[in-house]
Amino acid sequence: MKRIRIIHSTQYHYHAPVTFGPHRALLRPREGHDLHIESTRLEIEPKADVRWVRDIYGNSIAIITFAEPARKLSLFSEVNVDLYDDTPIDCVIDPLAQSYPFQYAANEQVEIIPYRVPSYPHDGPAVQQWLLNLYSPGQLINTSDLLNKLNTRIYEAFRYNARYDPGVQLPCQTLALGSGSCRDYAVFMMEAARHWGFASRFVTGYIQMGEGQHGATHAWTEVYIPGAGWRGFDPTNNKRAGSEHVSVAVAREQDRASPLSGSWEGPSDAWDRMEVSVQVVAL
Numbered sequence: 132m133k134r135i136r137i138i139h140s141t142q143y144h145y146h147a148p149v150t151f152g153p154h155r156a157l158l159r160p161r162e163g164h165d166l167h168i169e170s171t172r173l174e175i176e177p178k179a180d181v182r183w184v185r186d187i188y189g190n191s192i193a194i195i196t197f198a199e200p201a202r203k204l205s206l207f208s209e210v211n212v213d214l215y216d217d218t219p220i221d222c223v224i225d226p227l228a229q230s231y232p233f234q235y236a237a238n239e240q241v242e243i244i245p246y247r248v249p250s251y252p253h254d255g256p257a258v259q260q261w262l263l264n265l266y267s268p269g270q271l272i273n274t275s276d277l278l279n280k281l282n283t284r285i286y287e288a289f290r291y292n293a294r295y296d297p298g299v300q301l302p303c304q305t306l307a308l309g310s311g312s313c314r315d316y317a318v319f320m321m322e323a324a325r326h327w328g329f330a331s332r333f334v335t336g337y338i339q340m341g342e343g344q345h346g347a348t349h350a351w352t353e354v355y356i357p358g359a360g361w362r363g364f365d366p367t368n369n370k371r372a373g374s375e376h377v378s379v380a381v382a383r384e385q386d387r388a389s390p391l392s393g394s395w396e397g398p399s400d401a402w403d404r405m406e407v408s409v410q411v412v413a414l
Contacts, residue, residue, distance in 0.1 A: 132213050132214065132215055133213070133214045133374055133413065134169065134211060134212065134213050134214070134413070134414040135211070135212055135214065135339060135377070135411060135412060135413050135414060136209065136210070136211050136410075136411075136412050136414055137160070137208070137209070137210045137211075137212065137337050137377060137409075137410070137411050138207075138208070138209050138408075138409070138410040138411075138412075139158060139206075139207075139208045139209075139337075139348070139407075139408075139409050140205070140206070140207045140208075140406075140407070140408045140409075141205070141206045141390075141391060141405070141406070141407050142203060142204070142205045142206075142405065142406045142407075143203065143204040143205075143395075143404075143405050144202070144203055144403040144404050144405070144406070145201075145202045145203065145395075145397065145401045145402060145403055146202070146398075146400065146401050146402075146403050147202065147397060147398050147401045148200040148201055148202050148397065149200060149201070149202070149395045149396060149397030149398075149401050150197075150200045150395065150396045150397060151177075151197040151200075151201070151204060151393065151394070151395050152393055152394035152395065152396070153194060153195065153196050153393060153394075154194075154195040154197075154204075154391065154392065154393030155192055155193070155194060155195075155389075155391070155392045155393060156192070156193040156195060156206060156390065156391050157190060157191075157192060157193075157335070157379050157380045157388065157389070157390050157391070158173065158193060158206070158208040158210070158379065158390070159171065159183075159191040159193070159210065159379065160210060160212055160336065160337075160377050160378060160379055161189070161190065161191070161336075161378045161379065161380070161381070164215070165214065165215050165216075165217050166212055166213070166214055166215070166377065166378075167212065167213045167215075168210060168211070168212050168213075169211040169212060169213055170210070170211045171208070171209070171210045171211075172207075172208070172209040172210075173193070173206070173207070173208050173209075174205075174206075174207040174208075175195060175205065175206055175207075176201070176203065176204070176205040177197055177198065177199050177200075177201040177203075177204070178197070178198045178199060179195050179196060179197045179198060180195070180196045180198070181193050181194070181195055181196075182194045182196075186387075188380070188381050188382055188383075188387070189381075190379070190380040190381065190382070190388070195393070200397075204395075206391065211414065212377060214374045214377070215374075216374060217373075220275050220356065220359045220362050220371070221275050223358050223359045224274060224275065224356055224357065224358045224359050225357035225358030225359075226358075227357065228274055228356060228357040228358060229273065229274055229275075230271055230272065230273060230274060231266075231271070231272050231273070231274045231277050231327070232271075232327075232328065233274065233357070235330070235355075235357060236357065239357075243330040243355055245383050246325070246330035246331055246332050246355065246383055247325055247328060247329070247330050247331075248325065249322055249325045249326060250318075250321075250322060250325075250383070250384055251301055251302055251303075251322055253303075254301055254302040254303040254322065255326060257302065257303045257306055258302050258303075258306075258319075258322055258323055258326055259326055261306060261323075262281075262323055262326060262327070264284075265277075265280055265281060265284055266280075266327070274356065275356075277327075278324070278329075278354060278356075278364060279364075279371075281320060281323055281324065281364075281366075282320065282364045282365070282366045282369060282370075282371070283366075283369055285316055285319060285320055285323075285366035286316075286366050286367070286368070286369035287369075288309070289305060289309055289310055289311055289315075289316065289319075290309055290310040291310070291311075291312070291313075291316075291367060292310040292311060292312055293312060294311070294312040294314075294315070298386070299312075299314045299315050299318045299385050300315045300318070302318065302319050302322050302323075305318075305319050312350075313349050313350045313351070313367040314335075314350045314385060316350075316351075316366045316367045317333055317334065317350040317351050317352045317366070317367075317385070318333065318385055319366070320352040320364060320366045321333055321352045324352065324354050329354050329355070329356075330354065330355035331352055331353065331354045331355070332352070332353050332355075332361070332381050332382060332383055333350065333352065333381065333382055333383070333384065333385040333388055334350060334351050334352065334353050334363060334372075334378050334380070334381050334388070335348075335349070335350050335378075335379055335380050335385075335388040335389075335390065336348075336349060336350075336351075336376060336377045336378040336379040336380070337349060337376075337377045337379065337409065337411050338365075338368075338375055338376050338377070338411065339375035339377075339411045339412070339413065340411065341375065348390065348407075348409050349365075349367070349376070350367075350385070350388075351363050351364060351365040351366070351367070351372055351376065352364050352365075352366070353372070353381060361381075363376060363378070375411075377411070
């Protein structure tokens with residue numbers, strides 16, 4: 132077991148007081164057999180009411196309603212979590228799925244259909260062409276090896292670029308530019324896996340920093356493997372998601388996993404700047 136502390140501070144500054152609409156915050160890690168929340172603290176300025184809900188994916192979402200206008204919106208979250216080691220993928224894959232291609236079981240087909248359908252069908256031909264260098268149709272290959280090859284190939288083929296623009300690049304844009312952020316890497320791997328028939332989804336969360344690694348707030352991909360369940364792959368850092376990764380939200384589409392979203396009303400020139408600070412440290 133390992134305990135870590137996640138401190139996440141986000142501040143929006145304005146030149147004049149503005150009125151804030153409801154905001155949607157994803158800050159609380161997803162609990163399970165591999166992660167337990169030991170303690171949490173959430174501070175919000177200006178004064179606000181917080182209502183916690185679970186969305187369709189089981190993510191814990193804070194719905195924030197502000198009581199008064201202000202020149203600054205501040206969210207401060209501190210969470211201590213206990214992380215437990217999970218069984219390696221190769222040890223638990225269903226025997227019928229250890230080699231690719233395989234078929235998902237009939238009793239899982241309905242639930243995983245949305246996760247197998249590409250989100251960017253117009254980019255399909257370009258992605259499929261790129262995938263031919265990794266796998267030829269009809270080839271029999273170890274499932275775990277194939278996904279690891281995809282993870283590593285994305286890491287090697289693209290140049291990491293810490294973009295701060297909202298949203299993600301289309302897969303064809305990532306191919307054309309040869310670079311992307313962790314969000315772009317995660318979306319590209321998600322789409323690539325879907326074109327092979329795997330169920331995959333987008334993950335956002337935190338990563339404990341290590342030498343040569345990118346990001347503290349982070350994004351990666353999870354693939355559903357029979358017997359092993361949803362397993363994370365981090366193409367930005369060329370590794371499987373492990374005890375340094377803390378999942379906060381999962382979704383079929385990346386825009387459903389945005390850490391903070393909302394609206395404000397005020398003078399057109401009121402916006403000043405945003406400041407974000409994230410620390411992920413071992414205790």
